[in-house]
Amino acid sequence: MTCSLFHPGLLLIFSGLLIPFIHGFKRTLFILIIPCLSLLSLWSMSFGSDCSIQYLDYELILINLDSLSRLFITVFAIAVFTAGLFCCKQASSTELSAAYVYAGGAMSVVLAGDLISLFIFWELMALASTLLIWSAQNEKSYKAGMRYISIHLLGGVILMCGIAGYVYETNSIAFTHMQLNSISTWLILCGFLLNAGAPPLTAWLADAYPEASYSGMVFLSAFTTKTAVYVLLRGFPGTELLIYIGLFMIFYGIIYALLENDIRRILGYSIINQVGFMVCGIGIGTEMALNGTAAHAFTHIIYKALLLMSAGSVLYMTGKRKCTELGGLVQSMPLTAICGIVGALAISSFPLTSGFISKSMITQASIDEHVLWIWLLLQAASAGVFLHAGIKFPWFVFFQKDSGLRPTDPPINMKISMVFFAVICILIGIFPNILYNILPYNVNYQPYTVAHTITQLQLLLFSGLAFFIMLPLMKRTLTISLDFDWFYRYLAPILAKIVVNYLLNAQQLVNKFLISLKSSLSFDDKLDYQLSIGKSVGLIIFFFSILLLYFVVL
Amino acid sequence: MKQSWFYRKSSIKKLYISTLIILGAVLFVESFIVLHPHFSVEKIFGFHAVFGFLSCVGLIIFAKLLGFLVKRKDDYYDM
Numbered sequence: 086m087t088c089s090l091f092h093p094g095l096l097l098i099f100s101g102l103l104i105p106f107i108h109g110f111k112r113t114l115f116i117l118i119i120p121c122l123s124l125l126s127l128w129s130m131s132f133g134s135d136c137s138i139q140y141l142d143y144e145l146i147l148i149n150l151d152s153l154s155r156l157f158i159t160v161f162a163i164a165v166f167t168a169g170l171f172c173c174k175q176a177s178s179t180e181l182s183a184a185y186v187y188a189g190g191a192m193s194v195v196l197a198g199d200l201i202s203l204f205i206f207w208e209l210m211a212l213a214s215t216l217l218i219w220s221a222q223n224e225k226s227y228k229a230g231m232r233y234i235s236i237h238l239l240g241g242v243i244l245m246c247g248i249a250g251y252v253y254e255t256n257s258i259a260f261t262h263m264q265l266n267s268i269s270t271w272l273i274l275c276g277f278l279l280n281a282g283a284p285p286l287t288a289w290l291a292d293a294y295p296e297a298s299y300s301g302m303v304f305l306s307a308f309t310t311k312t313a314v315y316v317l318l319r320g321f322p323g324t325e326l327l328i329y330i331g332l333f334m335i336f337y338g339i340i341y342a343l344l345e346n347d348i349r350r351i352l353g354y355s356i357i358n359q360v361g362f363m364v365c366g367i368g369i370g371t372e373m374a375l376n377g378t379a380a381h382a383f384t385h386i387i388y389k390a391l392l393l394m395s396a397g398s399v400l401y402m403t404g405k406r407k408c409t410e411l412g413g414l415v416q417s418m419p420l421t422a423i424c425g426i427v428g429a430l431a432i433s434s435f436p437l438t439s440g441f442i443s444k445s446m447i448t449q450a451s452i453d454e455h456v457l458w459i460w461l462l463l464q465a466a467s468a469g470v471f472l473h474a475g476i477k478f479p480w481f482v483f484f485q486k487d488s489g490l491r492p493t494d495p496p497i498n499m500k501i502s503m504v505f506f507a508v509i510c511i512l513i514g515i516f517p518n519i520l521y522n523i524l525p526y527n528v529n530y531q532p533y534t535v536a537h538t539i540t541q542l543q544l545l546l547f548s549g550l551a552f553f554i555m556l557p558l559m560k561r562t563l564t565i566s567l568d569f570d571w572f573y574r575y576l577a578p579i580l581a582k583i584v585v586n587y588l589l590n591a592q593q594l595v596n597k598f599l600i601s602l603k604s605s606l607s608f609d610d611k612l613d614y615q616l617s618i619g620k621s622v623g624l625i626i627f628f629f630s631i632l633l634l635y636f637v638v639l
Numbered sequence: 640m641k642q643s644w645f646y647r648k649s650s651i652k653k654l655y656i657s658t659l660i661i662l663g664a665v666l667f668v669e670s671f672i673v674l675h676p677h678f679s680v681e682k683i684f685g686f687h688a689v690f691g692f693l694s695c696v697g698l699i700i701f702a703k704l705l706g707f708l709v710k711r712k713d714d715y716y717d718m
Contacts, residue, residue: 336698343702344710416643452677460678464687465694472695487646536674540681542665544691550662551695558703565716567709574716 091126094193101185105178113173120166149198153525157195160383164307171502172300180220184304187213191308199258200248211237221298233293244276281313282357288570291353299397307386314363323370331365335466342473344566355474359385366447372526377446384439388431391506395425402492408561413487420494422483424503431510433475439513442532468548476552585623
């Protein structure tokens with residue numbers, strides 16, 4: 086193995102494994118310094134390939150750096166630093182360790198130059214993020230983590246099948262732009278899309294993330310979906326199908342967030358909504374759209390982490406996360422409220438915030454392509470984002486009717502990290518060139534024209550008016566909304582139970598037969614002919630019979 | 640405890656009035672600037688305001704209707 090510099094991702098992975106052995110102040114120092122080192126080594130690298138390993142007959146390339154991968158790793162490092170600061174004193178070592186390995190895995194996926202190392206780090210991310218969910222250490226997080234890993238291992242199998250087929254067909258493991266002309270590239274696309282939260286398996290995100298600890302979700306929001314956006318950007322730019330998938334995700338996120346009562350699930354649905362904008366941009370595929378997608382991934386990681394830190398602080402201080410239980414917290418948590426509102430304005434792409442300068446590029450790309458209906462849907466969606474995340478989140482947590490709760494603002498490290506991200510959101514909003522200069526393509530776009538600013542304000546403010554006029558219709562209820570996960574959380578166990586019952590009946594018949602056989606042949610009684618079938622065996626038999634049935638139909 | 644500024648009757652009134660002023664200002668300032676419309680629908684006065692308002696109303700109503708179909712008690716899966 087030849088490697089001229091520190092690999093930013095591996096650095097994070099190995100230091101993540103060391104975290105449990107370091108305690109107290111040293112641990113705080115350690116978790117803050119490592120992301121900085123990672124960032125430093127990234128920016129001292131030159132573009133091109135590095136770190137190659139011989140594996141079987143292939144040459145794996147661990148570092149393939151260009152402006153796109155540098156952009157993603159930069160924001161990953163900033164996110165892991167700030168999320169680390171947010172919980173450096175409070176979180177358990179297990180949680181921090183899982184989070185750092187997870188972040189390192191994400192960075193390594195972004196740097197990977199070939200499909201094999203990409204896959205290895207892809208799966209490492211799935212494992213580490215599951216551990217991160219489990220480190221909340223309660224039964225709900227355990228079950229949610231099990232569902233989460235099942236879905237992601239399924240995605241991993243699909244991706245592996247695709248990669249194997251692709252390598253067989255092309256005789257190359259290089260990760261480059263792919264055409265949807267064979268079943269293997271379709272499988273690779275499906276594997277990528279599953280991690281982006283695309284339909285039909287959208288439910289895993291809002292199901293699992295909110296069950297992580299108050300700080301775990303800050304880490305979770307940044308990496309899985311955004312690495313998926315990155316690999317789609319690299320592998321499938323300009324694939325028209327992605328426009329429709331993206332639009333579906335955008336509106337799915339809004340509608341489900343409007344129905345939701347749990348503030349962290351609202352933010353979970355809004356991740357899918359925002360990733361929808363990015364997937365749509367990848368589908369449009371022009372330089373403007375791809376730049377917009379990359380920029381939006383960058384700003385989204387920051388303002389979504391800010392929103393989740395604000396929600397996390399509320400959860401940490403009150404132990405509550407439902408709209409029906411919260412309200413009026415602006416009175417005793419003013420700083421958390423202000424930071425939450427900055428994040429909410431940024432996600433709604435208000436002028437002078439980071440969301441405005443990034444999302445506008447995707448909308449502009451649809452204008453450049455002269456496709457009226459896509460533009461209209463994107464505009465309606467922008468209004469909808471303000472509705473479900475921009476107003477709904479701050480309104481139900483910090484304002485509305487007074488819940489009587491009077492928690493104070495969270496500890497100092499949490500405050501600093503929130504203020505830090507709030508400042509970045511506004512800074513990028515005022516000086517867009519900070520971000521535009523590091524985008525993959527040259528930017529020839531001016532977000533702050535008078536016309537654009539005014540029309541955006543009209544769109545958003547009148548959406549706000551709609552929210553308050555329709556407020557009676559938005560009354561929060563103690564409910565959840567059924568989603569695709571109903572099939573594997575409700576229907577499958579019932580069907581499995583039926584199958585098990587049938588099998589048990591069959592088993593009794595077999596037993597009777599064996600007993601009569603035994604008595605007629607007068608065998609020794611020492612042998613036991615009982616068969617035993619439990620629930621897990623039933624489940625496996627159930628899935629196998631479905632699989633066999635499928636092949637019979639084929 | 641003294642009531643917070645946000646929950647006083649007088650300040651709620653002030654908030655209402657200033658909101659209406661801002662909304663009006665943002666709408667009518669359109670007549671003083673050149674808008675460079677990209678599509679012909681944008682030439683309608685206040686298009687963005689009306690479109691934003693109506694799409695939100697549409698989304699809320701759609702969500703409400705879908706809610707009848709998909710909403711369940713929050714312990715649905717725990718039973």
